[in-house]
Amino acid sequence: MDIVIPYTPREMQQELHQLIDNNRFTVIVCHRRAGKTVAAINHLLRDAILCPKPSPRYAYLAATFTQAKRIAWDYLKQFAGEIPGVRFNETELRCDLPNGARIMLLSAENPDALRGIYLDGCVMDEVAMMPESVFPMVLRPALADRSEEGNPKAGYCCFLGTPAGHNLFFDYWKQAAETDGWDRVMFKASQTHILPESELDAARVAMSEDQYEQEFECSFVANTPGAIFGKELQAIEEAGQVCRVPHDETKKVDTWWDIGMADATSVIFTQTVGNSSVNVIDYFEMRGEGLPFYARMLDQKGYLYGTHNGPHDLEVREMGTGRSRREIAYDLGINFRVIPKLPLEDGIHAAKTFIKRCYFDSEATSDLLEKLRLYHRKYDEKNRQFRTSVVHDFTSHAADAYRSLAVGWKPRSDLNAPQQRSADMSYNPLASTSL
Ligand SMILES: Nc1ncnc2c1ncn2[C@@H]1O[C@H](COP(=O)(O)OP(=O)(O)O)[C@@H](O)[C@H]1O
Numbered sequence: 001m002d003i004v005i006p007y008t009p010r011e012m013q014q015e016l017h018q019l020i021d022n023n024r025f026t027v028i029v030c031h032r033r034a035g036k037t038v039a040a041i042n043h044l045l046r047d048a049i050l051c052p053k054p055s056p057r058y059a060y061l062a063a064t065f066t067q068a069k070r071i072a073w074d075y076l077k078q079f080a081g082e083i084p085g086v087r088f089n090e091t092e093l094r095c096d097l098p099n100g101a102r103i104m105l106l107s108a109e110n111p112d113a114l115r116g117i118y119l120d121g122c123v124m125d126e127v128a129m130m131p132e133s134v135f136p137m138v139l140r141p142a143l144a145d146r147s148e149e150g151n152p153k154a155g156y157c158c159f160l161g162t163p164a165g166h167n168l169f170f171d172y173w174k175q176a177a178e179t180d181g182w183d184r185v186m187f188k189a190s191q192t193h194i195l196p197e198s199e200l201d202a203a204r205v206a207m208s209e210d211q212y213e214q215e216f217e218c219s220f221v222a223n224t225p226g227a228i229f230g231k232e233l234q235a236i237e238e239a240g241q242v243c244r245v246p247h248d249e250t251k252k253v254d255t256w257w258d259i260g261m262a263d264a265t266s267v268i269f270t271q272t273v274g275n276s277s278v279n280v281i282d283y284f285e286m287r288g289e290g291l292p293f294y295a296r297m298l299d300q301k302g303y304l305y306g307t308h309n310g311p312h313d314l315e316v317r318e319m320g321t322g323r324s325r326r327e328i329a330y331d332l333g334i335n336f337r338v339i340p341k342l343p344l345e346d347g348i349h350a351a352k353t354f355i356k357r358c359y360f361d362s363e364a365t366s367d368l369l370e371k372l373r374l375y376h377r378k379y380d381e382k383n384r385q386f387r388t389s390v391v392h393d394f395t396s397h398a399a400d401a402y403r404s405l406a407v408g409w410k411p412r413s414d415l416n417a418p419q420q421r422s423a424d425m426s427y428n429p430l431a432s433t434s435l
């Protein structure tokens with residue numbers, strides 16, 4: 001008996017199916033409304049029907065349960081509904097096929113609940129909206145269970161989505177170009193011609209240029225809406241200041257900190273070149289560790305340190321011990337300079353103007369750069385403007401450490417100069433005008 005699934009793949013969908021068939025890991029970047037969710041569901045359905053193994057398991061992972069239920073579940077019922085003997089479990093969003101195969105619609109909202117499953121294949125849809133841990137902590141182990149000697153494609157995963165800045169999805173996109181067993185493809189609206197020109201024109205009117213570039217032309221670099229350092233970072237990138245900046249062993253390394261006890265701690269490593277430009281050579285971020293951990297980290301980096309600079313909250317006294325963080329750090333060999341406290345907006349202004357002095361190492365500081373690019377202000381939907389408040393999220397620690405650098409940095413000559421003991425009476429306020 002022939003079963004006909006009511007699905008005729010578009011050209012772009014055919015390419016997508018081929019890519020998934022030919023690789024274990026695929027990253028597919030695609031414009032809105034191209035038909036990626038329809039293609040994903042049909043791919044899983046075909047593989048589930050044809051899988052010769054006992055009890056095959058396939059999963060479609062959406063960012064939220066509501067997304068899975070509202071969009072993918074309807075598609076799954078529509079396409080799998082044609083198969084005689086198929087059963088749908090509406091509460092668990094699960095479809096059981098007559099050959100014992102099962103397709104599950106899962107959500108990335110609670111990754112811990114997904115631990116312990118095994119999978120023959122899966123698709124992650126709208127990866128840009130998912131927490132970072134889902135693939136490495138949950139899906140990757142689930143896929144390892146069904147890997148097979150001689151079949152490098154068993155236990156596959158397809159990462160699907162539309163760009164949303166330089167986030168996790170962008171990392172997978174980069175990884176796919178560099179790693180064996182991975183492949184990638186990008187479909188822009190101007191290439192697929194799936195959406196009629198009139199539809200695209202209407203979208204252009206309703207969206208900002210950056211939004212349109214992101215949603216329909218798959219741009220990872222279109223500015224994050226409300227990005228605080230977007231313009232300045234783009235300018236130095238265009239000027240070639242994001243490049244390889246190797247550690248210079250003949251110069252000391254300064255560090256700039258944002259210290260979080262429950263939250264993340266971020267450390268930026270710089271070397272000053274001449275009296276005005278700053279090489280940002282390294283970056284470190286970790287959460288849930290105490291000061292001894294960071295003292296060891298500094299040792300392991302092996303740099304010869306100049307100054308360690310931290311925010312004013314170093315003076316906070318720890319509960320219990322009654323000692324300040326600066327005192328504890330001092331005992332561990334980190335002698336912190338405390339950076340003067342400035343209002344947040346003044347610090348942000350200082351950071352913006354400081355960016356043009358900096359050369360960033362494109363590899364060792366890529367995490368820092370991406371977080372600085374994504375650091376943004378809240379958007380107020382009702383008033384259609386960016387509010388002045390800054391979003392506190394995973395990017396804030398990098399941005400706060402950078403603020404420490406911008407506010408606290410001094411030319412090397414100033415740092416080395418002995419402290420002035422008495423007023424300098426020979427100072428001539430007009431001397432500089434004669435230059
Ligand atoms: N092969 C196809 N033939 C006809 N219509 C399709 C096909 N694939 C998708 N569609 C339709 O295109 C629209 C967008 O599909 P969807 O998969 O939800 O897009 P995306 O996930 O890329 O935003 C839906 O209305 C869907 O029914």
Ligand SMILES: [Mg+2]
Binds near residue numbers: 036037038071
């Ligand atoms: Mg979709």
